[in-house]
Amino acid sequence: MSELRFSWFRVVWVMSLLLVVADSQSTHPTEVTALQVIRQSFEDPDNSLRNWNRGDPCVSNWTGVLCFNTTLDDNYLHVRELQLLNLNLSGTLSPDLARLSYMEILDVMWNKIGGSIPKEISELANLRLLLLNGNQLTGSLPEELGHLPNLDRIQIDQNFISGPIPLSFANLNKTKHFHMNNNSLSGQIPPELSRLPELVHLLLDNNNLSGYLPPELSELPELLILQLDNNHFDGGIPPSYGNMVRLLKLSLRNCTLQGPIPNLSRIPKLAYIDLSNNNLNGSIPAMNLSNNITTIDLSRNRLTGTIPPSFSGLPNLQRLSLFNNSLSGTVSSNIWENRTFNSTEELTLDMKNNRLSGISGTINVPPNVTLSLQGNPACSNGSMADFCGSPSALVSHLQSTPSNSTDDCKPQSCPPPFEYAPGSPVPCFCAAPLLIGYRLKSPGFSDFPAYFYPFEVYLTSGLKIRHFQLDLTYEWEKGPRLRMYLKIFPVFAGNGTNIFNDSEVFRIRSLFTQWEIPDNENFGPYELIDFTLLGPYEDLIPTTTSSSGISKGAVAGIVVGAIVGAVLLSAFVSLYILRLNRNKYHAVSRKRHVSRASLKIEGVKSFTYEEMKHATNNFDAASEVGQGGYGKVYKGVFADGTIVAIKRAQEGSLQGEKEFLTEIELLSRLHHRNLVSLLGFCDEEGEQMLVYEFMSNGTLRDHLSVTEKYKESFSFATRLRIALASAKGILYLHTEANPPIFHRDIKATNILLDSRLIAKVADFGLSRLAPVADLEGIVPGHVSTVVKGTPGYLDPEYFLTHKLTDKSDVYSLGVVFLELLTGMHPITHGKNIVREVNIAYRSGMIFSVIDAKMGSYPSECVEKFVTLALKCCKEDTDERPSMVEVVRELENIWHMMPESDSRTNDSIDIEHGKNVSSQSSSSTTKNPYVSSDISGSDLVSGVVPTIAPR
Template sequence: MIELRSLWLRVVWTLSLLLVAADCQSTYPAEVTALQVIGESFIDWDNSLSNWNRGDPCASNWTGVLCFNMTLDDSYLHVRELQLLNLNLSGTLSPSLGQLSYMRILDVMWNQITGSIPKEIGKLTNLRLLLLNGNQLTGSLPEEIGYLPNLERIQIDENYISGEIPKSFANLNMTQHFLMNNNSLSGQIPPELSRLPSLVHLLLDNNNLSGYLPPQLSELLSLRILQLDNNHFDGTIPPSYGNMLQLLKLSLRNCTLQGPIPDLSRIPNLAYIDLSNNKLNGSIPYMNLSDGITTIDLSRNQLTGTIPPSFSGLPNLQRLSLFNNSLNGSVPSGIWQNRTFNSTEQLTLDMQNNNISGISGSLNLPANVILRFANLCSQYISCYSCVYHHQDLLHLYLNIFSLQGNPACLNTSASMLIYCQSPIALVNHLQSIPSNSTDKCPPQSCPPPNFEYAPGSPTRCFCAAPLLIGYRLKSPGFSEFPTYFYSFEVYLTSGLKIKHFQLDLTYEWQKGPRLRMLLKIFPVYTGNGSNIFNRSEVFRIRSLFTQWAIPDSDIFGPYELLNFTLLDPYKDFIPTSASSSSGISKGSVAGIVIGAIVAAVLLSALVSLYILRLLRKKYHAVPNRRHVSRASLKIEGVKSFGYEELKRATNNFDAGCEVGQGGYGKVYKGIFSNGTVVAIKRAEEGSLQGEKEFLTEIELLSRLHHRNLVSLLGFCDEEGEQMLVYEFMYNGTLRDNLSVTEKHKEALTFAMRIRIALGSAKGILYLHSEANPPIFHRDIKATNILLDSQLIAKVADFGLSRLAPVADMEGVVPGHVSTVVKGTPGYLDPEYLLTHKLTNKSDVYSLGVVFLELLTGMHPITHGKNIVREVNNAYRSGMIFSLIDAKMGSYPSKCVEKFVTLALKCCQEDTDERPSVAEVVWELETIWHIMPESDSRTNDSMNIESGKNVSSAQSSSSTTKNPYGPCEADISGSDLVSGVVPIITSR
C-alpha cells in the first residue's frame, strides 16, 4: 500500500505540473528541485507543508513559499521568501537552500530545527533577512555568511550555536541588526566588527564570550544598542565607549569587568545604563546625563564615595539601582524633588546594603516614589501597616521607605523610624494589563469560535474576529512600560497603518529584560455585516511584521515576531505568491482539468490493480508472517518497522540493551544502522498493556506533536510482537532523576525542577487545549515524564488516555467522561476514584502530585503515608521547609513557597478548587520570572555532558538497569546531544 501511495503521488504530481504549465507561469526548475529537497529535510509534525507535494511551488501557493516575476529572460517565477515561522517543524536545514538564489527572506523562526547552519546559505547574495532564532541549531557560524552583500538582519538567538564569531562578518556592510544572544558563542569579539558602517543593534548577551572588550567598537557610528550581558570578559570598560554618540542603551551586566566606570556624559541620547554585577571600583563619576535617561543600574559592584548630585534633576528617570556597594554619605533629595509625576510614572530608588547615613533635604517625597534600601529577598509582608503610619504614603501609589541595613537606621528619631521597617518589594515585573480597546465595550456574548466584542470604530462596538500576534521587544530602553504604553500604541498602529482603536494588547516582562506582548488587531466596522479581515488585509498586516517593514524606534529597540496565529475564521488564509496570469481561456483550462481528471482516474485504477496483484503474491509467498495489522490499516503517517529490523537494532533483544521494565514488558535501547538511537517498548505475552492500549497509544501519538510530548517514531506488529518505537530519552524518567544514587548522575537543582514542571505542564496543556479533539492523559506520574539529553521534560505513555467529551446534539459539552478507574495509586484524583468521572482536573491533580515529588523527592506513597497529606500537614504547621529535598541544594525560599502553594492547589479534593492547566503554566512562568537571576541563569546556562549525565532509562513504570551494555559500544559522539539547557520560554 505504501508503494501504491507513492506511485499515486507521482501521478498526481505529474498531472499537476501539466496543469500549471498550461495555466500560468511556473517556478524555475532548479528551485523546484531545491524546494523538494528542503521539504524532505524537515519533519513536518503538523502537516503544515502537506501541499508541498502538489502542483508548482509558486503557482500553487505552497505554504510559506512566496514568489515573484523577475521579468528576466527565462520568464520563470522565482522564490522571494521562505516564511516558515512557528510551524512545529523539526529536522535540519538543507544545503539546497543555497540554490534559491533570488531569495530575500529566509524565516524558520520558532521551530525545532536541529543540526548546523549550512554554509551554502552564503550563496544567497540577494538575502536581506536571515531569521533562524528559536530553534535547536548547533555547530559554528559559517564564515560564508560574512560575504552576503545585502544582508540587513542576522537573527540566530536562542539556539545552541558555538564557536567564535567569524571575522568575515566585518564585511556585512549593509547589516543593521546582529541578534545572536542566548547561544554558546565563545572567544573574543572580533575588533574587526568596528568596520560595520550600518550596525544599529549588537546583542551578544548570554553567551560564553571572553577576552577584552574591543575599544574599537566605539567606532560604530550608527550603534544604538550594545548588549553584552552575562559573558566572561577580562579587564575594564574602555573609556572610548563614552564616544558612542548615537548610543541609546549600554548593558554590560554580569561580565566580570573591573576598574572604573567611564564618563558617559558625551552621549546625548543615552537612556539605559546597566553595569551591574561586575567588579567595578572607585567612585561614580560626575556625569551630565541625558534628560532621556530612564535606567541607571550600578548595583552589585565595589563602588565607593557618594551618590553624585548629577543624578538629580533627571525628568524621565524610572530606576536608580545602587544596592550592594560601599557608597556613603546621604541620598540627594534632588533625585525626586521638583519632579511632576503623572498617573503612569514610577521612580524606584534601590540603595540597600550601602553605608548611607540618611537623606539630604526634605523627607517629603512624591506620591509614586519607591525607596528600597534593604534586602529584597526577604519575605513579602502586608503593605497596609505602612500606609496608615505616615500621611505621605496616602497617595495614588503606595510608597515604601526602608533604610534597613544602613547606618541611617541607627537614628532612632520618630521621623526616621518609618523608613526602617522591614522591606516590601512592590515592583511588579509580570504586569499584564489591557489597553484601551476591548475595555471600551461592555461585556457581550459573541458567536464562537474566536469572536470578541470589541470596537469597530470610535463610537461602535461589534462582534469581530481579531488577528492574534505574539510580539516581543528584545531590548527596550526603559524599566517601566506604563509611561510608554500610549506612545507604543501610536508607534505600532502607525507602522501597521491601522486605527488606534483596532489594537488591543497585554504584556509581561520576561528575563533579559524583554517585553512580551499579545497583540489583538480587530477589523473596522463597515456596516455591511462583515466582521473579519479579508485575505489581502491579513496578508498585508502579516507582511509588515515578517518583512520587518515597521520602522525602528530607538526607545522600543528591536522587536521579534513570535507567532502570527490564524484561528477560525482565518485558519485557511495563507500567504499567496505573486504570479502573473496566463493567456489561456477559462474554457481551455476547464477542458484541461476535466481531461486530466479522467486520465488520472484511469491511470489510478490500472496502477491499483497492478499493486494489489504484487501484494497478493507477497502474501502467499510468506504465509506464516503476520501482515499489516489493524493499527497500520488505521494509522497513516506512522512508520511500520519490521521485526528483523528491531531485532538487529537491539542485538537480538540482548539483556545489555534493556533499560527498563514495567507491567507491559521491557524497554530496550536500539541503534539502527544509520546511527539513530531509539527506545523500543516490547510488550510481553500476558502483559498489562493489551491490544486496545497498544492501538490507543499509536493513534494518539501519531497526531500529537509537541516539544513536551515524547515522539512516537513507529511500531511493529508482526511475528506475534507488539512493539512501539520512540525517540530515545538519554536522562530517563523524572523518578530516576529524583532518586539519584549513582555517581554519574547529578541531583536536580531547584531551577531544573521548575523547568521540568513547566515543561510537563505545557505538554498537558497541549493535550487539553490544542489537540483536536482534546485528550485526558489519565496516568500522569513521575515515571511517565521523561527527560532528554538537555533535561527537557516530555510526557509519555498514552495507553490509558481518553478523548475529552465532545458537544452533544444541542451543542453542550459534558464536563467529564464516565469510565472505569485506571491509573496509578497515589496519583489518582479522589473524585474520579469515587465517581468514575474523568475530567481535565483529574490530570491537574496527578500533575500536582508530581510537583510535590519535585519539591520533596518523596514517592507518592511511602510506608502507607500519602505525599499530599504529609505536605499539607507540614504546610499548615509552618514546617514545610523540613520536607524539601536536601539533594536540591540551595534555593530561593519565596519561590519554593509559591511552588508548594501551587502544588497543593492542584491537589485539592474539590475539583472546582483546582486551577486549570493553563493557570498552572502561568503560575510556573511567574515563579520562573521572579527567581533570583543567579539561580535561574546559572542553571540555564549549565553545560550538561551527556557522558556524565546519561541514565538511558526509557520506560514508564520502569525499574532502571545498568545502561552500559553492548548497545553502548556503537554510539558515536554525535548520538549524544551535548549542549546548553535552554531557558524556558513561552514559545
C-alpha cells in the first residue's frame, strides 16, 4: 500500500507540474522569430548575445530583451525594450524590428552598427525612445519616422546620417527631444518644426545644414535648448528669437551668421548664450539679461561699440568671451566688484584682440577672476601688465573630494574589483561599485566646480541613493560636453554585505536607460555611455527579472507551491485509497491516470528520440527548413526513405507544450487532402516533436515574396487554385470535422504547398473546438477566449470582443486572398492591406494594386475574386460570407476561367496519385463544396493573356 501511495503522489505531482507548465506564458511567436532575424543581422564578436538561442526570450531573460511583466489581451508576453547598449555590435538594423510591435524602447547606443535606419521602425506605434546614437549609420532619415505617434526622444547623434530633416517630423506631436547632432544632415531646417507642441531640446549642431534660420522656431512653446553650432546658414539671427520665453540655452556658434545680435532681454531664464565665430556686426544691445546667465560668448565676430553695462552684476556669470572683435571703451570693474565669490566659483573675462583702452574703476581683480586684455591698446599701459599675458590653461579634471579619507586603509584588504568607498561613513568600507559612463550633452554652464555639489544632489536624488554613495571624476570634451565617470557604491548594511543585490542593480540601470532621472535646467540633457558590470555583477545581463513574464524566482515559487500542494493532496488521496479495496483502486486509477501514453492512437505513431536524431542527422543545421515561435522545423528522412517534416519545440517553449498536445489531439482525427497530415510525435529525452508529411514547396508566403529559392511567380490560375484548396480545407474544419474546429491562425505562412503545388492548411496549435449544443439543443454562436493570432490577419470583432466564430477564420482567409491578388504583406510600413485594397476598389483603380508579377489574367475573374476577398474582410461579422459560400464563389470563378486556363487542363487527384481531367473530377463530386477533390489545373504559369497588368 505504501507503493500505492507513492504512485499516487507521483501522478499528482506530475499533473501539478503539468498545470504549472500549461499556465505559464511565453513570448509571442512573431516576436521570437523577429528577434532571431535581428540577431542574424548583427555581428557579435564578443558573443554578447550568446543566450539568444536558449529558451524563450522573455522567460529565459535574453540579453537586453525586457518584456512586460504581465501578458496583454492575447495571453502572450511581448518585448517592451531592446537594451543593447555598448556591446560592440556591428552589422545592420533589421527591418524585422517592426515586428516587435509592442516595443517602447529601442536602445542600440554606442555600438558599430552600420547601414541605414529601416523605415519599418515607423510601424512601432508604441515606441517612446529611439536611441541609435554612437554608431556608424548612414543614409538619410526615413520620412516614415515622422509617423511615430508616441515618440518622446529620438537620438541619432554621432553617426554619418545625411540628407534633409524630413518634413514629416513636424508630426511628432509627443516628441520632446531631437538629438541629431554630429552627423551630415543637410538642407533647410523645416520651419514646420515650429508646430511641435512638446519639443524641449533641439540639438542639430555639427551638421551641414544651410538656408536661413527659420523665424518660426520662436513659436515652439516649450523649447529650452536651441543648439545649432557648426552649420552654414544664410542671413542673420531672427529678431523673433528674443521671444523664446522658456529658452535656457541659445548656441549658434560658427554658423556663418550675419547682421546684428537680437535683444534677448525678454527671455527670463536664459543661462547660456554662444554666438561666437560668426560674422555678426553692430553693437551689443543693452540687454537686461537673466540672473541665471552663466556664459556669454560673442567672440570672433565683427562687433563694435562698447561693452554694455548690463553685463555687470550678474551673480552667476562664469565666462564672458568677447575676444577677436572691434569693441572699444573700457572694461567696467562692476562686472566683478558687485559679486561675492565662494571657493568654487570662478569668472573668466576674455577680452583679447579688441580696441579696449583699459579698466574703469578699481583694477583690484580678485583671485577668482581671470581677465585677459592681450592685443588691446590697454596693454600699452604698464599698470595693465598682469592682464596682458597669456592666461593659464584651465584645469579640466577634478577628482571628487571624499568625506572620509582612505589613505590609512590597507590596499591588500580590498582587492579589485572591490574598492574602498571614499564617501562612506564607515571607515575603510570595501565594496564593489557600479561603474557608469555618463555625459551632459549640453550643460548650461562653463565651469563645473560651482555646480559640483548641486549636481551630486541632483543625481543622487534622481537615483534615490545616499549622497555618500556617489564618487565621480569629470573632464570637458569638445562640444562643449561634460564627460563623467561615476562610481556608485552600496551602503554598508552591518551584516558584511558589500555588493548591491540584483534588483538594485537593475533598478539603478533602468533609471538611466529609461530616462527617468528628471531633466534639470542647469545640467540639460544627459546620455548614458556605458554601464559596466564587473566582479560580482559580471554574470548579470542587461535585463530585469521584474520585467519578464515569469522570473526564475516566480517559477521556483510556483513549482514549490505545486509540490507542496501535491504532497497535501496525495496525503488525502492516500487516506482515501486505504479505505478502498485493490480492485476498486485499479478501476479508479485507470479512469484518473491520464498521461501522454493515451495519445497513442490509430494512425499516429510514437517515434523514439533516436529515430528523430537519425532522421535529421543529429538535427544538423543543413536539415533546417523553417523556424517559428514554437521552435525549428527540420527535413527528416527515415530509414525506409520516407521524407517528413519534424517540428521540434525549442527549449523553454511553454506555449509549445499546449500546442504540442493540441495538435496531436486535433490532427489525429482530421483527414482531408487540404490539411497537412500528422504522422506521429516524439515525447522523449525532455523533447517534444511533431512529425508531419513533408511539403517540399514551402509556404505560400515564400512564393508570393519571390525569394532567391522561389524565383518563379504564380499565374492567376495557380493562385485561384491555391485559394480554393485552402478554403476547402477550412470548410472541412468548420463543417465536417467532429466536433468542428476554428483554426484561429490562418495566414500565408500556414498554407503549405506540396511537390505538385497542392495547398494544405497547417499549424493547429492555436485551434479551438467549435461550440457544441447545450441540453436544449442550442449551439452558441461563438467561443469566448483570449485573443490569439497574427497581426494583420486578426478579425477586428474577435479582437475587440474576444468572441471567436467561424467568421473569424473567414476574415483571416480573406486577407490571404488579398495577398494572393496583390503580393503585398498584410501590414507594410504601417499600411493595412484591407484598407489599401478597399481604397483602390472604391476609386475604380483596383487593377493598380494587382500583383504585376502574376502576368496576364482574366479581368472579370480577378474582379470577382477581389470582391469576394473584401466581403470576407468586412468588419461586421454578419456581412461576411460563410465558408460554404466562399467555396461556392471560388468554384464559380474557376468555371468562368477561359477554357485554356482551366477545364481543358489536367488537375491533380492527390488521393489516387494520378491525373484526372477536370470534367471527370467534377462529375464524380457529389458535393463540390465539401469535396476533397480540387477542380482546376496544375498550371504555374503560361495563362492565356486576357488583360495586361496595370
